Amino acid sequence: MATSAESRILEKARMGEKLDDVFVLDCHGHIGPSFIHHIPGNDKDGMLKTMDRLGVDVFCISGEAGISCDHRVGNDLVADAVASYPDRYIGYASINPNHAEEAAGELERCFDTLGLTALKIHPTFHVYPASGPNYRPVWEFAARRGCPVLAHTQGGDPNAAPSAYDGIAREFPDVPIILGHAGNTRQGVEEAVEMAGKHTNVFLDLNFSTFYYGLVEDLVRRVRIGQLIYGSDASWNSMSYLLGIILYAKIGDTEKIKILGENAAPLFGIKR
Numbered sequence: 001m002a003t004s005a006e007s008r009i010l011e012k013a014r015m016g017e018k019l020d021d022v023f024v025l026d027c028h029g030h031i032g033p034s035f036i037h038h039i040p041g042n043d044k045d046g047m048l049k050t051m052d053r054l055g056v057d058v059f060c061i062s063g064e065a066g067i068s069c070d071h072r073v074g075n076d077l078v079a080d081a082v083a084s085y086p087d088r089y090i091g092y093a094s095i096n097p098n099h100a101e102e103a104a105g106e107l108e109r110c111f112d113t114l115g116l117t118a119l120k121i122h123p124t125f126h127v128y129p130a131s132g133p134n135y136r137p138v139w140e141f142a143a144r145r146g147c148p149v150l151a152h153t154q155g156g157d158p159n160a161a162p163s164a165y166d167g168i169a170r171e172f173p174d175v176p177i178i179l180g181h182a183g184n185t186r187q188g189v190e191e192a193v194e195m196a197g198k199h200t201n202v203f204l205d206l207n208f209s210t211f212y213y214g215l216v217e218d219l220v221r222r223v224r225i226g227q228l229i230y231g232s233d234a235s236w237n238s239m240s241y242l243l244g245i246i247l248y249a250k251i252g253d254t255e256k257i258k259i260l261g262e263n264a265a266p267l268f269g270i271k272r
Helices: 008-015 044-054 070-084 095-113 134-145 164-171 186-198 215-222 241-248 253-262
Strands: 025-031 057-062 089-094 118-123 147-154 177-180 203-204 228-230
Touching: 008 089, 008 241, 008 253, 025 044, 025 228, 025 241, 025 253, 044 241, 057 070, 070 089, 070 095, 070 228, 070 241, 089 095, 118 134, 134 147, 147 228, 164 177, 177 186, 186 203, 186 215, 203 215, 203 241, 215 228, 228 241, 228 253, 241 253
Parallel strands: 025 057, 057 089, 089 118, 118 147, 147 177, 177 203, 203 228
Antiparallel strands: none
8 A cells, every 4th residue: 555655646746746755866867058959947056946846856967068079078067066966966977989098087087086976878979889899998987986877778779779788788787777768769668678677787767758658657567666767868858747757657656656766776875
């Protein structure tokens, strides 16, 4: 039977009230200007206002520049947000694999100087395969530091298809690998489900650019609940929209609470 706290989740959503009695960790977000389009309110203070309105406790962010052209600029923006609001933001360090000679030094700088604690890669934007040698410093660094890696996935993209992470998950079984967007297409979702079934260190980020009816319910049926976590892709996407997809899903309140934050907390060193 649902507890009183759990039974209020959907009611709060329908009333437009923030989730102040449920721990919410958004595992997938960005900060700073985008190279594709203008995004209002995408700085550390603007996004914090949205988090407070919705009841999002912790937001894991990478820099827009870091997943595109300039990882140093992007990482610095993330570090500023983390330093300003250390209890609200968790910082992803990103590197551009096309500048492989900078990777090792930049990762050390991000963790040892800037205070970032997780890693993010975007093989689609960088047009470089996730399993390629220039990304290897990321996986080896994650294994040494014991931190998670949020990895963009896109069904049909040979650089970033969920299946592209199969060998990586096998070689680095102690590295939590979060498949961003859970494949992002029907083909990608099928591959992501297969990956989660094969590897206990693989987690699916329920943040979709392309979404079809019943997808959350389908994943809850087919994937171990502990491997499903909430992400919004804000400020690219609407944090409230992706949050609503979880809140209104036809699944139990216990499952919602796990997806919204309980499953992700230990990956990022948060004790609940």
